[in-house]
Amino acid sequence: MAIPENLELEIKQLLVERLFLKMKPEDIGDEEPLMATYGIDSVALFELVVGLEEVYGITMEDDEFSLDLFQNIKSIANFVRSKWTARGG
Amino acid sequence: MTEEQVLFASEGLTLYGVLHRAEADSPRPALVFCPPFAEERKCAHRIMVECARVLCPMGVDILRFDLRGCGDSEGEFGQATLTRWLSDLETAAHWLTEHAQPSALGLLGLRLGASLAAQYTEQHPEVRWLGLWEPVTDGSQDWRLSLRRQQIRQAITQDQGLEDSEAAPSHERGYDLDGYEVSEAMRREFAQLSLLHQPRVFRGPVWIAQISATAAPHRAHLALQQAYQQSGASCDLEVVVAEPFWSLLGLARAPELIAKTVGAACRTLL
Amino acid sequence: MIHGWHTDMQEPITFTINGQRLFGMLERPIVPFERGVIFLGGWAGTRAGPHQIFVKFARQLSRQGIASLRFDFRGRGDSEGETEDADLGTMLEDAVSAVAWMVEQVQVSQLTLLGICSGSQVAMGACCTHPAVDSLALWSTPSVAEAIGQRLSARRRRLFVLREYLAKLFRVQTWQKLLSLRLKPKTIGKVIWSEAPPPTTTGVEQQCLDEFRQFDGRTLLVHGTNDPETKPALAQYLPICEQHGIPHQVHLVRGANHSFYSLAWEREVVELSMQWMKKL
Numbered sequence: 001m002a003i004p005e006n007l008e009l010e011i012k013q014l015l016v017e018r019l020f021l022k023m024k025p026e027d028i029g030d031e032e033p034l035m036a037t038y039g040i041d042s043v044a045l046f047e048l049v050v051g052l053e054e055v056y057g058i059t060m061e062d063d064e065f066s067l068d069l070f071q072n073i074k075s076i077a078n079f080v081r082s083k084w085t086a087r088g089g
Numbered sequence: 090m091t092e093e094q095v096l097f098a099s100e101g102l103t104l105y106g107v108l109h110r111a112e113a114d115s116p117r118p119a120l121v122f123c124p125p126f127a128e129e130r131k132c133a134h135r136i137m138v139e140c141a142r143v144l145c146p147m148g149v150d151i152l153r154f155d156l157r158g159c160g161d162s163e164g165e166f167g168q169a170t171l172t173r174w175l176s177d178l179e180t181a182a183h184w185l186t187e188h189a190q191p192s193a194l195g196l197l198g199l200r201l202g203a204s205l206a207a208q209y210t211e212q213h214p215e216v217r218w219l220g221l222w223e224p225v226t227d228g229s230q231d232w233r234l235s236l237r238r239q240q241i242r243q244a245i246t247q248d249q250g251l252e253d254s255e256a257a258p259s260h261e262r263g264y265d266l267d268g269y270e271v272s273e274a275m276r277r278e279f280a281q282l283s284l285l286h287q288p289r290v291f292r293g294p295v296w297i298a299q300i301s302a303t304a305a306p307h308r309a310h311l312a313l314q315q316a317y318q319q320s321g322a323s324c325d326l327e328v329v330v331a332e333p334f335w336s337l338l339g340l341a342r343a344p345e346l347i348a349k350t351v352g353a354a355c356r357t358l359l
Numbered sequence: 360m361i362h363g364w365h366t367d368m369q370e371p372i373t374f375t376i377n378g379q380r381l382f383g384m385l386e387r388p389i390v391p392f393e394r395g396v397i398f399l400g401g402w403a404g405t406r407a408g409p410h411q412i413f414v415k416f417a418r419q420l421s422r423q424g425i426a427s428l429r430f431d432f433r434g435r436g437d438s439e440g441e442t443e444d445a446d447l448g449t450m451l452e453d454a455v456s457a458v459a460w461m462v463e464q465v466q467v468s469q470l471t472l473l474g475i476c477s478g479s480q481v482a483m484g485a486c487c488t489h490p491a492v493d494s495l496a497l498w499s500t501p502s503v504a505e506a507i508g509q510r511l512s513a514r515r516r517r518l519f520v521l522r523e524y525l526a527k528l529f530r531v532q533t534w535q536k537l538l539s540l541r542l543k544p545k546t547i548g549k550v551i552w553s554e555a556p557p558p559t560t561t562g563v564e565q566q567c568l569d570e571f572r573q574f575d576g577r578t579l580l581v582h583g584t585n586d587p588e589t590k591p592a593l594a595q596y597l598p599i600c601e602q603h604g605i606p607h608q609v610h611l612v613r614g615a616n617h618s619f620y621s622l623a624w625e626r627e628v629v630e631l632s633m634q635w636m637k638k639l
Contacts, residue, residue: 017302017303018302019302020302020332041245041338042238042241042242042245042338043333043336043337043338045241045245046234046237046238046241046336047302047333049237049241050234051302054307060237062236062240065237065240065241065244066244067244067245067248092380092437094371094373094382094437096371103369105371105384107382107437127410128409128410130407131404131405131407131409132403134405134436135405135435135436135442138436138437139442159411160405160407160411160414161369161371161384161406161407161414163369166411242616242620246585246614246615246616246620247585247614249585249586249587249616265621265622265623267410267620267621268409268410268411268412268619268620268621268622268624268625269410269411269622270622338403339402339403340402340403340442341403342442
């Protein structure tokens with residue numbers, strides 16, 4: 001699986017889908033603070049983590065998890081790219 | 090329809106339940122609802138009640154009950170194991186059979202409750218219908234996700250701290266899963282739980298409801314369906330696009346799931 | 360006795376309000392008792408309480424000779440009533456009914472109302488409805504201004520989005536986007552008001568607060584230091600207690616979140632509440 005060129009948009013689509021947000025993915029800014037803007041609570045964040053693992057085939061290790069990873073779309077995309085790079089995918 | 094609170098004994102412990110009795114002619118079918126694990130029960134409870142109140146008037150007696158150490162049943166959560174809970178489910182099904190004298194017995198479970206129901210039917214293939222809402226097919230994977238959920242909750246809690254925050258103190262025995270004491274014995278049984286072994290004894294019908302944000306069937310549910318079908322069982326898999334209500338913090342509704350469940354159950358049991 | 364109706368201490372009960380049955384569990388000590396506790400759960404909860412904290416505490420109370428009632432509000436748990444019809448007003452009616460039931464059927468002469476989150480607001484609202492109520496244990500009580508916005512996670516989302524959009528309205532770039540149709544007003548509206556507005560309960564919340572101001576019994580307030588609702592709650596309720604001469608005690612559980620989601624925090628809340636209750 002190659003890293004998609006529009007990974008940020010894909011992650012926005014995942015966010016809208018998994019959190020049942022009634023909005024278009026493209027309306028989410030790349031650097032918008034997600035938790036403050038969309039009121040993401042622990043349940044929503046969990047769904048997002050599970051979604052990322054399922055869709056991108058990555059596993060988040062216990063010591064990798066940090067709220068900083070979910071600051072915004074860009075930080076999430078960077079994390080996904082780093083996981084892919086690490087496994088040579 | 091009438092509803093009455095009931096108590097019955099399981100291995101010396103008193104279990105609590107609510108029996109929904111239909112007003113249809115006897116004999117009529119009956120169903121045991123198997124609840125999910127730990128705090129998922131709190132979030133999902135009202136939806137299971139609503140489902141019972143829609144299904145019962147169709148002519149099905151329903152027993153909802155609390156496993157030992159859960160809800161109003163006796164026992165300590167920390168002393169429970171999946172084996173003991175399966176025993177509680179046996180007791181509940183036996184009690185319902187004795188008191189309702191049903192024409193057919195079915196089971197409906199949510200998450201771990203669905204897994205227990207599936208395990209029960211492997212020992213009781215005479216069951217006439219098995220409904221599985223988001224069954225846990227791989228216990229070790231689900232345990233990992235439970236710990237991840239807890240980790241997320243703790244991180245958010247610490248992030249919201251008024252002062253220098255501390256993580257919840259660790260628990261001296263077993264695991265503290267957000268206020269639920271999970272024994273090492275329970276954790277081991279969780280790790281060993283798998284519904285994907287073949288062949289399966291139960292021949293169905295089985296109805297799997299996937300409740301998810303995505304419309305595409307998950308690999309695990311497809312694998313479970315395949316496991317049943319390859320053993321000669323009839324097994325349908327239906328996707329209901331909805332939020333995972335068993336883990337929501339607020340109030341949840343699931344009208345589509347209830348409607349589809351009632352349809353699936355009635356097609357077989359009535 | 361039906362199906363072995365009750366165990367030594369635990370007894371399933373129902374009581375009726377407006378023709379609808381509320382399901383509950385009475386813990387009745389086997390020794391003579393005078394005091395009872397009524398547990399009042401949160402908005403979306405059941406009579407077990409978060410991580411079954413009410414069940415565990417109720418059983419401990421019973422062993423200490425204190426009766427207790429846990430019940431599901433109408434539209435919640437096992438109780439009758441439509442889920443969507445429940446609001447703070449109906450919860451308050453149910454609590455008042457529960458107080459009357461405990462006094463008449465269980466014959467307690469002293470009552471403590473113990474609530475968590477919305478349940479503690481309900482406890483405040485019911486505190487002056489019967490002379491038997493002489494104490495309140497209030498866990499994680501939201502401040503009135505906060506309660507409307509935070510009762511449902513969907514509502515919280517809307518408020519966050521609204522704040523964000525209001526901030527953006529004052530930026531030039533926003534107007535440029537709007538005028539160029541890159542921001543669709545319909546989209547903004549949809550995001551903010553994607554669900555039907557929740558029932559308005561401001562009147563009832565104010566009523567609960569006003570009742571509390573009249574209370575002359577003892578009050579225990581318990582909050583987690585890592586619950587974002589703690590600071591506004593203490594800022595609201597401590598001055599009320601001071602100004603109205605309400606004997607009160609505050610306990611902060613270090614590091615705890617809104618529902619005390621750990622065995623250690625739970626133990627601390629229960630032990631502290633038990634010690635406080637024994638001194639009543």
